[in-house]
Amino acid sequence: MHDPEALRSLHVERFHVEPEVFAAPGRVNLIGEHTDYAEGFVMPAAIDFATLAGISPRSDGKIVIYSQNYGKERAFEAAGLPPSASQHWSDYPIGVTAMLAQEGHRIPGFSLSLWGDVPLGSGLSSSAAVEVSTALAVTSLLGVTYPGPQLARLCQRAENHFVGASSGIMDQFISANGAKDHALLLDCRDLSYKLAPIPPSVSLVIANTMVKHTVSGGEYTTRRKEVEEATAVIGRHRPEVRFLRDATVEDLAEYGAEMSPNALKRARHVVTENRRTVAAADALISHDLLELGRLMAEAHRSYSQDFEASCAECDIMVELAQDLPGLIGARLTGGGFGGCTVNLVEADEAPSFAELLGQRYAAKTGIVPQIHLCHASGGAHRVDVRIQSVK
Ligand code: GAF
Secondary structure, three states: OOOHHHHHHHHHHHHOOOOEEEEEEEEEEOOOOOOHHHOOEEOEEEEEEEEEEEEEEOOOOEEEEEEOOOOEEEEEEOOOOOOOOOOOOOHHHHHHHHHHHHOOOOOOOEEEEEEEOOOOOOOOOHHHHHHHHHHHHHHHHHOOOOOHHHHHHHHHHHHHHHHOOOOOOHHHHHHHHOOOOEEEEEEOOOOEEEEEEOOOOEEEEEEEOOOOOOOOOHHHHHHHHHHHHHHHHHHHHOOOOOOHHHOOHHHHHHHHHHOOHHHHHHHHHHHHHHHHHHHHHHHHHOOOHHHHHHHHHHHHHHHHHHOOOOOHHHHHHHHHHOOOOOEEEEEEOOOOOOOEEEEEEEHHHHHHHHHHHHHHHHHHHOOOOEEEEEOEOOOOEEEOOOOOOOO
16 A cells, blocks of 8 residues: 555654655556557556655755665765666665756755565556656756656656666656546557547456566566567568558558568557457447457556467466456557456456456466455545645
């Protein structure tokens, strides 16, 4: 649970001064995977797990960051921020601060305390929640306001250029701009979006396989390179195609032979996923839940077989959901290679669905999963600790 009052007390106890408190949520992606960096479409929702950031100014020119999740503190000179990451949890808040410095802001000393309940390494964007809550806290201390989309871009730059993870814009965007009870169909080309209401009769059940997922390095980067290889091949014939967003299945049929077999499969996933994502938003908006579930199933097959971003446990979790009462659609969500599945479930069946899915998964794999009943929540915001708490 993320409790703003508890964060406030922790900050006061540690730094002896009242903080301003900000919250930024994690996210679940309903459909549209590895399409964001191809300037395509995604349909995430912010969820009711979040990171809280408490901030107060200091007069000694230091930046002192305390993470309650890690139980550790780190200190830096505000005038001499590290130039690159050190493979440490503090890379995320320091990366965001360094990007603000790069934009010309003079960074003062401050104390920052962080405390979140987004499960780490589960594909629910715990890093984006840390980045966005830090960005809100530090910009507020600077006395500047960044509109949501700009705040998201700043955080993405921190992740790409400081942390060194080649992620797209989806996670930071939804954390900064989520809307309560809605998913967002986001066009990652121009960051325009359409709200897709999630009706009260539909629940979000998030099932953590407990297999750790990571975006920095490894398979995520390899997939991105394969997508770029396919784009370059098509672009040689059709120079207007600079991102797979603009490619078609006909392009793949025509030029696929010039690509490595893996690049062709990855591209087929991205090109078809873009279509599915737009269609899924239409289905959600028009309440065609049968079609939505069908598209989610197709998306999972494509993600698992063409993009090869699933793992045995994720496929099992999706498979075990299929004949449970109330299921609308299930698929692996997020960057892949572990993490969580997202299940859209009829609300009155959701509690028993969650229980049965957990039992079945434990019996089949020997791993006890975490199953969460979540709600689509609002995006990052300041929390008035004196009157309200966010959960
Ligand atoms: C991770 C990345 F951070 C996102 O940008 C996106 O590419 C996603 O994986 C896959 O859809 O969460």
